[in-house]
């Protein structure tokens with residue numbers, strides 16, 4: 390498959406591929422689902438292609454055919470073995486060996502590391518060493534939506550390229566083509582949920598996130614009315630992605646903080662308008678700040694791949710949420 394860069398990244402692509410000299414290491418950063426990995430893969434293909442055409446990998450030279458077959462010896466893709474897990478020490482050895490080898494096709498060597506923040510300490514140190522002593526014709530492409538979690542020494546040795554999200558209109562056009570079976574308002578709902586990142590919106594559609602969200606909002610209402618207990622709701626949510634749930638709670642909490650100061654909440658939580666308008670009457674600003682701190686700390690734990698007991702964690706989340714409603 391020819392790697393296709395998202396249309397909204399075309400200007401950055403042109404400027405990057407028209408350079409006669411490339412950096413040894415790039416860090417492609419941006420929102421989750423904005424098209425960073427596509428961009429990095431396409432750039433890897435471009436760097437390895439023997440005969441690029443119109444600033445793209447040609448798709449039919451020997452290098453392109455090997456890469457498309459997944460057997461290009463000078464391309465190393467480093468990812469966690471399992472999504473959400475760390476990039477571990479065996480991957481580091483692979484990385485070090487690969488950097489030490491001569492290019493088997495006699496040209497460039499390319500490493501794509503995704504997501505870069507998943508490297509454990511050993512992996513990061515090994516990578517740092519290779520960044521400090523760059524090898525000619527070896528290119529490192531790091532992909533990250535949380536570049537702040539990388540060692541500062543790694544970041545500073547990479548050329549950082551931020552890949553932005555498209556305008557809302559462009560994103561909706563793209564989604565309309567990608568999922569024509571949905572209505573315009575569903576495209577809109579998915580895009581809002583994705584924070585404006587179209588590939589993430591598509592992924593949310595595949596997760597059936599619109600239905601999930603409706604269920605979550607209904608359960609939150611039932612929880613407030615004491616119709617369901619935190620442990621019942623936690624069981625009902627056992628299949629829902631934790632990061633998504635935490636994102637929603639964080640977003641509601643920001644709205645609660647805004648409502649508390651009399652400001653307008655953001656437009657992304659219209660389905661929670663009534664609930665938030667009710668909840669905001671109970672906690673003090675200090676309690677809301679404490680709750681936000683609790684959420685952010687736990688979100689960092691989830692993002693940091695900490696070992697959490699999922700069921701107990703969601704139950705604790707709901708108990709904390711309910712505490713906002715307790716009388717002062």
Ligand SMILES: [Zn+2]
Pocket residue numbers: 437438439440441446447448449450451452453
């Ligand atoms: Zn080619």
